[in-house]
Amino acid sequence: MRAPESDLPLQFDRVQYDAGNRRILDIGSLGISGGAPTAIVGPNGAGKTTLLRISMGLLAPSAGRVTWGGRQNVAPVRRAFLFQRPVMLMRSAAGNIDYALASIKASRGERRQRISDLLTLVGLPGFENRPARRLSGGEQQRLALARSLARDPELLLLDEPTASLDPAAAKSVEDVLRAIAGRGVKIVISTHDLGTARRLAGDVVLLHRGQIVEHSASEIFFKQPLTKEARRFQAGDLLI
Amino acid sequence: MFSSAFWMLVTGDPGLYRIIGLSLYVSLTATLIAAAIGLPLGALLALKEFPGRNVVTIIINAMMGMPPVVVGLMVFLLLSRSGPLGSLGLLFTPRAMIIAQAILIIPIIAALARQTIADIWVQYRDELAAMNIGTAGSIATLLWDGRFSLLTALLAGFGRACAEVGAVIIVGGNIDGFTRMMTTAIALETSKGDLPLAIGLGGVLILIVIAINALAWTIGRTGERLAGAA
Numbered sequence: 001m002r003a004p005e006s007d008l009p010l011q012f013d014r015v016q017y018d019a020g021n022r023r024i025l026d027i028g029s030l031g032i033s034g035g036a037p038t039a040i041v042g043p044n045g046a047g048k049t050t051l052l053r054i055s056m057g058l059l060a061p062s063a064g065r066v067t068w069g070g071r072q073n074v075a076p077v078r079r080a081f082l083f084q085r086p087v088m089l090m091r092s093a094a095g096n097i098d099y100a101l102a103s104i105k106a107s108r109g110e111r112r113q114r115i116s117d118l119l120t121l122v123g124l125p126g127f128e129n130r131p132a133r134r135l136s137g138g139e140q141q142r143l144a145l146a147r148s149l150a151r152d153p154e155l156l157l158l159d160e161p162t163a164s165l166d167p168a169a170a171k172s173v174e175d176v177l178r179a180i181a182g183r184g185v186k187i188v189i190s191t192h193d194l195g196t197a198r199r200l201a202g203d204v205v206l207l208h209r210g211q212i213v214e215h216s217a218s219e220i221f222f223k224q225p226l227t228k229e230a231r232r233f234q235a236g237d238l239l240i
Numbered sequence: 241m242f243s244s245a246f247w248m249l250v251t252g253d254p255g256l257y258r259i260i261g262l263s264l265y266v267s268l269t270a271t272l273i274a275a276a277i278g279l280p281l282g283a284l285l286a287l288k289e290f291p292g293r294n295v296v297t298i299i300i301n302a303m304m305g306m307p308p309v310v311v312g313l314m315v316f317l318l319l320s321r322s323g324p325l326g327s328l329g330l331l332f333t334p335r336a337m338i339i340a341q342a343i344l345i346i347p348i349i350a351a352l353a354r355q356t357i358a359d360i361w362v363q364y365r366d367e368l369a370a371m372n373i374g375t376a377g378s379i380a381t382l383l384w385d386g387r388f389s390l391l392t393a394l395l396a397g398f399g400r401a402c403a404e405v406g407a408v409i410i411v412g413g414n415i416d417g418f419t420r421m422m423t424t425a426i427a428l429e430t431s432k433g434d435l436p437l438a439i440g441l442g443g444v445l446i447l448i449v450i451a452i453n454a455l456a457w458t459i460g461r462t463g464e465r466l467a468g469a470a
Contacts, residue, residue, distance in 0.1 A: 058369055081370040087363050090385040090467050099381075103371050131468020151371065 007068040015064035036202020037187035047210040048190035080153035086144030088132035100150035118146040138169025245440020267401040270341035282353025303347035312410030332413040340407035345397035352393035
């Protein structure tokens, strides 16, 4: 059996995305490889969600080329996406994870064990039979994370996963993400919360008006930012 | 006025129960067949973009108001001895009535399902795409997750089938003890001038429809609560 081909590195070349007459994204070049998490930061409307959706293959760029492991138009088999407000399927917590496992044709026996492991990983042990839609926002976010991980992704894209959570729920999600990153899953997370980026990311991409204004290692970005936009963004100035 | 029909009901009149049994058998079977066709068809129209989708949607919506006698006539022509399916010998049998009722309610179930599924699809589209779920898998998922809302479509279809008389009288012939149903019996008794019996049978029919709707509603609500949707 052939080993599945890798989706990494994720490479953007002269990628543009237009909505009507408006240019949402205009990226000259961006490469994302394995390793520590990458944070996509920037003000609202900077193009973070569009960048992530194109990274997942949910949106096709208007111009330019996106490649996963050097290949174009790769089905999202080795990638997973966590939405800011994930949709819970109308079934139990276990049923939601089971759905994702069934989609990758995991065997029935394997599914039962994986459901239990994943619920434990995201801090929801014993939640198997709870209706997913009855869970709190933070619990739903963690269940959605478990569902994403059920597909055993190599690349996990997260769109503002802690934006609508209280600090305690946000911390528990961050803890899980740290554990997942430790297992070798490449995480790309969009956030407007610099604290989340500081705590999790190995490198940071600052987007402004759809363009990358800085992409540097986390240490450099937070201690000696290379651009005035990065300095202003960290200082809390409004980037308009 | 209702007394004679209800007396027949209470005393277990075999003729009446045969009529009730056949009515339920024909309408429920037609609803099941129409559901098997109409639900996936509605979901497909909601999900899949293809040339002419809007035209198909308009036609299906328009067919919701199709006159039963026209459907009855079409099925009659298909199943009559000289028709393309005449060799099957289905005309003036319960099967012919099931076919006619199913044809009549497929557009109702498909159109209502399309609207319901389209609303759910807006929420689910990206999530299912991110899980690499194909069209068939998405349809199955949406039908399952929309099952409680879709119950309304099935009840609308069943209600139409139960109340229908024009099509079944043409293809069934209202043969006593064989193809006589509640609605055709009511029509017959009315034409004979036995209005009390006709009205009584009408009352029984309404009670049956209410009972089935109440049962389906209760099952739906309970399921919804257990699934965490309500």
